[in-house]
Amino acid sequence: MDTALFPDNNSDRGRYLVLARKYRPRFFRDIVGQDVFAKIIQNAIRSSRVAHGFLLIGMRGIGKTTMARLIAKAINCEKLLDIASNTVEEQEIEPCAKCASCLAFEKDRHLDVIEIDAASNTGVDDMRQIIESCSYSPVCGKYKVYIIDEVHMLSKSAFNALLKTLEEPPHHVKFILATTEENKVPNTISSRCLKFHLRRIDVALLEKFIISVCEIEGIKIDSTAAREIAIKSEGSMRDALSILEQAILLSSNNYISDQTLYRMFGGVKSDDIMPLVASIFSKNAAEAISIVRKLYSTGADPRSILSELMTAIHALSVSLVTGSPELGDYIEQAREFGIANLARIWKLATNGPSELSSSLPSIALEMMVMRMAYIGHFPSPEAILKQLAGWEAKPPSTPAATPCARAQPDRSYELSGELSKKASELFGSDAIHAID
Numbered sequence: 001m002d003t004a005l006f007p008d009n010n011s012d013r014g015r016y017l018v019l020a021r022k023y024r025p026r027f028f029r030d031i032v033g034q035d036v037f038a039k040i041i042q043n044a045i046r047s048s049r050v051a052h053g054f055l056l057i058g059m060r061g062i063g064k065t066t067m068a069r070l071i072a073k074a075i076n077c078e079k080l081l082d083i084a085s086n087t088v089e090e091q092e093i094e095p096c097a098k099c100a101s102c103l104a105f106e107k108d109r110h111l112d113v114i115e116i117d118a119a120s121n122t123g124v125d126d127m128r129q130i131i132e133s134c135s136y137s138p139v140c141g142k143y144k145v146y147i148i149d150e151v152h153m154l155s156k157s158a159f160n161a162l163l164k165t166l167e168e169p170p171h172h173v174k175f176i177l178a179t180t181e182e183n184k185v186p187n188t189i190s191s192r193c194l195k196f197h198l199r200r201i202d203v204a205l206l207e208k209f210i211i212s213v214c215e216i217e218g219i220k221i222d223s224t225a226a227r228e229i230a231i232k233s234e235g236s237m238r239d240a241l242s243i244l245e246q247a248i249l250l251s252s253n254n255y256i257s258d259q260t261l262y263r264m265f266g267g268v269k270s271d272d273i274m275p276l277v278a279s280i281f282s283k284n285a286a287e288a289i290s291i292v293r294k295l296y297s298t299g300a301d302p303r304s305i306l307s308e309l310m311t312a313i314h315a316l317s318v319s320l321v322t323g324s325p326e327l328g329d330y331i332e333q334a335r336e337f338g339i340a341n342l343a344r345i346w347k348l349a350t351n352g353p354s355e356l357s358s359s360l361p362s363i364a365l366e367m368m369v370m371r372m373a374y375i376g377h378f379p380s381p382e383a384i385l386k387q388l389a390g391w392e393a394k395p396p397s398t399p400a401a402t403p404c405a406r407a408q409p410d411r412s413y414e415l416s417g418e419l420s421k422k423a424s425e426l427f428g429s430d431a432i433h434a435i436d
């Protein structure tokens with residue numbers, strides 16, 4: 001990331017700004033992780049081929065409104081209106097931050113940029129009002145820009161009203177629509193817009209950005225903590241900055257460590273989770289439950305426990321298969337437990353997120369670790385196969401040569417059915433599927 005961070009301090013001197021606002025991109029070069037978007041818009045402005053409608057698609061917190069404002073700012077910048085030409089390098093196409101239009105933007109006071117939240121203005125009357133105002137010329141810029149956020153929330157009649165204007169808008173009007181749910185935007189609308197799918201921001205880019213912000217803010221942060229924030233924010237810049245903001249408030253002496261984040265998320269360290277794994281390996285359900293309860297008492301969240309448990313199961317399985325020496329203390333126990341059983345507890349764990357989304361996540365987790373601890377009691381697929389082989393090796397009780405023998409039921413199938421039935425009674429259907 002070559003981004004020169006440009007904190008937005010000028011317009012709000014002396015006033016506290018949340019990080020998400022302070023580090024909102026003011027130039028295309030500030031945009032993190034959406035290079036394609038920036039390149040296309042800069043090229044469009046350079047070659048005077050700016051579409052009259054844009055549709056920005058992407059998950060919440062990814063920067064759709066920020067991008068929309070940046071388009072509005074750039075197409076109204078007086079300097080860019082003058083220099084727009086193919087002789088200019090695309091990366092030079094940036095709002096000047098000095099002209100009357102740019103300055104109005106910096107102060108959030110641009111009269112020609114109208115932001116509408118479709119979630120609270122869903123009706124056809126709201127849309128008619130907007131459309132009527134389209135006919136008036138812009139006050140200080142070249143274009144009137146309508147930014148409609150959460151556009152999928154508009155009613156059908158509101159969409160129809162918008163469609164007419166979107167088909168042939170006045171030359172001084174641009175629409176920038178933003179949505180989290182592309183499938184709810186009618187094709188008639190989306191096909192008339194230049195569409196951008198904004199991507200989740202890469203973890204490495206977010207991590208780097210967080211470290212840069214901390215440097216500017218005078219905060220010391222462990223690289224592992226920066227990475228943890230990047231992972232937790234799941235590709236959303238807004239979430240990353242809001243988590244960082246909380247971590248700064250929780251930190252002591254402006255230092256964010258792993259411990260700061262554990263306290264914040266009710267997280268679990270991998271060292272804390274290994275005794276739980278060991279109790280599952282030793283088929284000790286009572287101990288497993290007591291460990292889970294001890295983790296709760298230190299503030300650990302059931303989802304964090306499950307997520308660390310899954311990480312441990314994965315790491316041990318990989319170690320068993322590849323022979324890598326990590327988790328040395330537990331690898332022997334894992335070997336004894338067997339890769340097939342590890343696969344079975346993994347299968348149970350993958351159902352975890354949906355079970356934990358119930359209203360009683362802590363109870364759901366206890367039930368889950370209990371079932372995991374019982375899995376070791378259940379015969380492995382190899383043992384079942386051996387038992388089946390033993391059964392087949394026994395001489396049949398009726399003479400095989402007689403024609404009637406063919407009518408005898410298939411006993412091996414019957415045995416497997418009996419085993420399945422018994423297993424199902426003991427361990428529930430998940431345990432059976434886990435054998436598959």
Ligand SMILES: [Zn+2]
Pocket residue numbers: 076077078079080095096097098099100101102103
């Ligand atoms: Zn300007």
